[in-house]
Amino acid sequence: MTYFFRIFCAVLVLAAAADRGLAQEVAFEEWHYHQPGDLLYAEGVHTAGVILEDYSFAIMILDSKGKNTAIGAVIPGNAFQDSVKSTLTMTDGSARTVTVTGDELRREPAKADGMVSYSFFISPEDVELFQAARDWTLQAGEQSATFPLAGSRVAVDAARAAQQISEGGPEVRAKWIDACDAAAAHPFDGESDAPGVAWDDMNPETATTACLNAYAAGDVSPRTRYELGRAYDRAGDPRALELLTKAARQDHYPIAFNGLATLYFAGTYVQRDLAVARDLLEQGVALGDLVSRYSLGRMLIENGTGDADRDKGRALLLEAAKAGYPAAQRTYGAWLADGTLGDGDPQQAKAFLQDAADKGDADAAYALAQLYIGDNGIAPDPKAYLKYLKQAAKGGNAAALDALALD
Known part of the structure; x- marks a missing residue:
């Protein structure tokens, strides 16, 4: 024993x-x-x-x-x-x-x-x-x-x-690993070949059950540990802190550093600590995680101190946008357009927002629609404005829904 x-x-x-x-x-x-x-x-x-x-x-x-x-x-x-x-x-x-x-x-x-x-x-x-x-x-x-x-x-x-699931052997284990991947993998997890599922599209009950069964079947891999932590977090389950902590600090699973940093940044299940969040994101960036690169870039621009942080944040955000991460493309594009990043660049903003909108990012579609109103270096285009406004509304953007209701 x-x-x-x-x-x-x-x-x-x-x-x-x-x-x-x-x-x-x-x-x-x-x-x-x-x-x-x-x-x-x-x-x-x-x-x-x-x-x-x-x-x-x-x-x-x-x-x-x-x-x-x-x-x-x-x-x-x-x-x-x-x-x-x-x-x-x-x-x-x-x-x-x-x-x-x-x-x-x-x-x-x-x-x-x-x-x-x-x-x-x-x-x-x-x-x-x-x-x-x-x-x-x-x-x-x-x-x-x-x-x-x-x-x-x-x-x-x-x-x-759970013990009976563990007796199922490799086939049962593979079945539940696949189910966990399908229900809880991050779309931009560089360590996973699964297509992934966006946060808002996750079914927390399905994801949690699948990943718990993968555990019961004997899979305690870093990826499954991270995905179970992500499923717990989507369900509002405090056990997410334990799972994401192990996936990051014990397993050194790259994207887990972003997941854990998000908890510390928001003060979810743990006391809020921006210094810890920043350190975790820097570790994720060092391991090549694209999502950590975006999160750290945004954090340094919004919560950093001094020009050095701001310059580093802008560089990280641009790298993540160029690498094709939709949230980075949307954020960088929107901040170029509204002057958050200094002198605006509407053409580059348009390119990044267009790319993110084409990938289904509703908030990017709304920001792109605003560019086509004009008075910002982009020629007014009512048809394009309405097209992207409708796309944003279809994706659930509240501002676009309100705008279409007024129209």
């Missing part, structure tokens, strides 16, 4: 995260199936568990091949006992107690002051008893903890379903 060593380290993560106030909200007193990004999740096993408010926790673990199931707990205590009593209290009030000792009992070294951990294997029949019982008490000498079993049936069944 060496995987218990990794999982029981989570008690330290729980305490540290609580002290920093950075962890997602922890659900106490009810069992949950642990998914990537959860505090008690561990790669390679399928688990369900419950956390008490003192950060004691119980956890049931199915290994990846479904051959063994174990139950364990971290409970208050300062010394290990040679045996433990495991008591299930059933819904009718009756109790079932067994004593576990000797080689059947696993005792982990202490990983937090005042906490000890015990674990042991259980039979399939025992699993059913746990799912049907009201609560479970683990008694070790004078040390004990009682864990409610509310939600355990649904949570353990979900862990079992």
Whole structure:
């Protein structure tokens, strides 16, 4: 049961995260199936568990091949006992107690002051008893903890379903990797061959399910980790922070630096920190990520200090626009037209906006329509104005919709 060593380290993560106030909200007193990004999740096993408010926790673990199931707990205590009593209290009030000792009992070294951990294997029949019982008490000498079993049936069944996906082999794994790519890949991820899906077009439920199943099938690649983080973020799930942090800082997956920087820039799931966001984007740029190049360029122009930042930002934004990134083409073109970048260049602005509009960027189409009003170095063209105004409205641009309503 060496995987218990990794999982029981989570008690330290729980305490540290609580002290920093950075962890997602922890659900106490009810069992949950642990998914990537959860505090008690561990790669390679399928688990369900419950956390008490003192950060004691119980956890049931199915290994990846479904051959063994174990139950364990971290409970208050300062010394290990040679045996433990495991008591299930059933819904009718009756109790079932067994004593576990000797080689059947696993005792982990202490990983937090005042906490000890015990674990042991259980039979399939025992699993059913746990799912049907009201609560479970683990008694070790004078040390004990009682864990409610509310939600355990649904949570353990979900862990079992994930374990069955993991048994599907390479074909099942490939199926879910493809589904994750199709639902959550970024259209400009230089490490992926998938066409990708724009943020506004993502279905968060479909994307999250596909990528979680890819994980369950055994794919923990940097790309899938990033795509799951992106899916979580689209769903407004705080676990996005954990996944994108690992994809960037651990895996060094280029576009993940942009995803993580976006969270720090906006203060989403974490305290806002522009310095951290800038550092992350610079790392993404160093790894060749086009989206990080655009984001850093825009950030330096809008939030930088001094001419050096502004000049660097303009150069980065122009590079991203020339490389064909629609958001960069739209932004650079619009800023050329309105003077944000200094002296306007309507012809170059028109070229970049045209390219982005042709790729389906509704905001670029609206900005291009404004150029055809005239008085900006571009000859007035009512037909072109109306054409791009309609294109922008079709793409959902609110200003274009309002303009057409007035017209």
